Amino acid sequence: MAEKKTYTGGCHCGEVRFEVTADLSSVVSCNCSICQKRGALWVFVTPESFALRAGLDDVKDYQFGKKFIHHLFCPQCGVGAFSRGNAPNGGEMVAINVRCLDDVDVAGLKLVPFDGRSL
Numbered sequence: 629m630a631e632k633k634t635y636t637g638g639c640h641c642g643e644v645r646f647e648v649t650a651d652l653s654s655v656v657s658c659n660c661s662i663c664q665k666r667g668a669l670w671v672f673v674t675p676e677s678f679a680l681r682a683g684l685d686d687v688k689d690y691q692f693g694k695k696f697i698h699h700l701f702c703p704q705c706g707v708g709a710f711s712r713g714n715a716p717n718g719g720e721m722v723a724i725n726v727r728c729l730d731d732v733d734v735a736g737l738k739l740v741p742f743d744g745r746s747l
């Protein structure tokens with residue numbers, strides 16, 4: 629069932645930390661070229677549901693292809709805990725890498741495949 633909860637999360641070394649309110653009842657597993665290599669699992673939230681607590685000045689940006697999405701990552705440990713971009717309706721969105729949330733057991737989540745490779 630859809631249930632929003634507040635989670636904390638961040639990169640591996642702790643340089644990047646955030647708080648996010650999200651519903652993890654379905655989590656997106658994307659097959660695009662970068663998600664495949666990174667193994668990231670995503671949940672999407674509006675900017676109001678996301679607060680970066682540490683690392684604002686540090687995160688590096690990686691873009692490729694049509695450059696719709698800012699694949700942000702920590703320059704120290706290399707982990708990409710969240711990305712920024714625009715939703716299909718044009719609104720800003722933040723993609724949270726569910727694997728980077730504290731105390732979330734990914735094995736218990738329902739994964740929804742997304743065919744990002746075909747975009």
Ligand SMILES: [Zn+2]
Nearest residue numbers: 639641702705
């Ligand atoms: Zn880090």
